[in-house]
Structure formats: C-alpha cells, structure tokens
Amino acid sequence: MKRVIAIDGPAGAGKSTVAKIVAERLGCTYIDTGAMYRGVAWKTLRQSQEATDEAILRAVHDIDVRLSCTESGTHVTVDGTDVTAEIRTPEVTHIVSRVAALGAVREKMVELQRTMAAEGAVVMDGRDIGTNVLQNADVKVFLTASVEERARRRYDEMRAKGYAVDLEELKQEIASRDKQDSEREISPLRQADDAVLLDTTTLSIEEVAARIMELCE
Template structure:
C-alpha cells in the first residue's frame, strides 16, 4: 500500500472492547486513533450543560457547530478535550452513556460528527471506532471489524472499569444499562448499530485483549498483502 493511506473501522456495542482495542491496534500500527464514541459523549455532556433536550434537533445542530473536540496523548493516556477542557472522565459515567445514546440518535448531531470524523481522517492512516463507522462514516474502509460479547461480559467489564475510577456502581445496574443501550442504539432510525456485511466479526466473550488484537493484526496484514498483490495473492 505504498503511497496510500489505510482506514480501519471498528464497530460494536457498548462494552465490547472497542476503545481498548482501537487504541492498542493504532499503537501497534503507528496509526492515528479517532474515538468517535468520545465525540458523541462530548456532545451529550455539552448538551446537558446547556440544558438542551435530546429531541431538540435544531439546538443540538447549533451546539455541534460551536464545539471544538480534540484528542491528545498525555503520559501514555488518551485524553479528550471539549472546548479546551479535559472531559475524559466526565464523559464516561453510566448516566452519560445513556444520554449519549439519545443524543447520538439526532440526525443533526450525526451529520455534524460524521463530517468532522471524515475531515479528521483525510490523508492519514487511521483507526476509528464507533457504532456506524463501517456502515455510514466509512463504508469503503480498507478493514472492518465488528466486536461483540455477551451483555453479561460487557457489563462486567464496564463495572470493573468504573470501579477502578472510584465510582460506586452496581453490577446489576450496569448490565441493565448495557442492555438498554444496545436496544436504543439498534432501534434508532438514523444510523443504527449494525454490522457491516464485509466486517470480520470477533466475539470476545472468552478471548483476552491480546488474543483479539492478534486476530485484528493478522487481518490487517492479510489486507495489506492483498492490496500489494492487486488482490491476486493466493
């Protein structure tokens, strides 16, 4: 793929490991990582602060045009900045997860974020993660993955993640929230959570992060070899 850039799309439901694996994959390949989920979470946080309802599409569209979202790596950690403020922790609460699902259903929000995501990826090797990267944002992505895991497993992972941040949460509540988020993301009219037909599906319920990453790197290598051979490699 000399002189060409590569776009890798990673989709999947909440808690499927997208964030961790997209970061690890980007680091392994020396690609730019774009966390689209954090972008929608940032919009949700801004909407909450501004008192904008999830169904007020006009005001949400206006809000998106006023936001500046950027990513930075500090001390080995990826940080998210909203209008210059570090919101990395504020956007990761269970309450913000549920609000994000409602906010991200707004066509005005999705149009604004898709435009921004496409602009961020111009002339770069990128790994993007979200729920509609391989179906809506970059349907022609070079490599597509769809990560999945049981709701119980995903809830357990999210519970441990939140507990590690010092948050007092209930495992049962987190699993219920994961199931509710799945239902909301899959049922929305605009850009619902869907698996791209040409995505490699990886169920990580019984796999470690390292095992999933190994499969992803192998797939990227295969695609690179296919491009190099013009698709004629045996």
C-alpha cells in the same frame, strides 16, 4: 499493510481498548468516535438541566470537539476544555445514546470524523464506522460479547474509577442501549456486510488485538 481500520460493536465489547493497541502497533492515529458523542452529551448537561432534543441541538450547533493522542492516552477537548475524565461519568453515559440518535448530531460528528480520517492512516471505532463513516475502510471488524460479559467489564471499569455501580443495573442499561443503538433510524448499529465478526466474550484483549493485526497484514 492495511491503513484504514474500522472497528464497530456495541457498548462494552472492547472496541476502544483494542483499537488503541492496534493503532499503536500500526503507527496509525486512533480516533474514538464514541468520545466525540460523549463530548456533545457533556456539553448538553453543562448547559441544560435536562437533556431534551432542543438542548442537545443547541449544544452541538457550534461545538468544537478535538482528539489528541499523547503518551497518556487520547485526550478530548470540547470548546477548548479538556473533558477526558468528565465524559466517562455515569451521567454522560446515561444520555449518550439519545444524543447520538439525533440526525444533526451525527451529521456534525461524521463530518469531523471523515476530516480526521482524510489526514492519514487511522484506526476508528464506533457503531457506524464500517457501514457509514468509512465505507471504504481497508479492514472492517465487528466486535461483540454477551451482555453479561460486557456488563462485568463496565462494572470493573467504573468501580476502579471510584463509582458506586450495580451490576444488574448495568446489564439492564447495556441491553437498553443495544436496543436504542440498533433501532435508531439514522445509522443504526449493525455489522457491515464485509466486516469480520469477532466474539470477544472468552477472548483476552491481546487475543483480539492479535486477530485484528492478522487481518491487517
């Protein structure tokens, strides 16, 4: 059974949900790298009125981001504060791509991610896991889906949490984030040469998880 699994893909492709399921079935630790970048974004907004590059770099300089897996899911702490819910707000989502594009931020997060992976079997999801963070992963998967489907999923998720969101605006935001993530100079979003492509547009979460499990066996 393969023990180091890298799952990459754009926003809303289902990475986190599927990765959690696969990690549980394999008995691995799930590492949500996107939550780590959101933690930096959260701290930036907490410290500064505007998310300038300087503000982001101040926030990440001595940041302590930790993930803990519990029965209720993955909990995220930043400098000792549980920010599991706060990092999922529209305000954090709006700036997270900008945060993740800065080299100093990526260096800090990748260092933490590799340390976590070195401690045992992991399922790690993000945008540059197979191409950068865990280049020697046993299994690499690149999940994708249409912009329309990804926006619908995010719309349902945000509405369920009580946020007033507009579907068309979400489509534009996701398309813009795809562009930013794919065109950034440092570790851009792309499919690793040895990754298996899975289009989740018409697949259920269970179907996607089952396909990844087959790759792991």
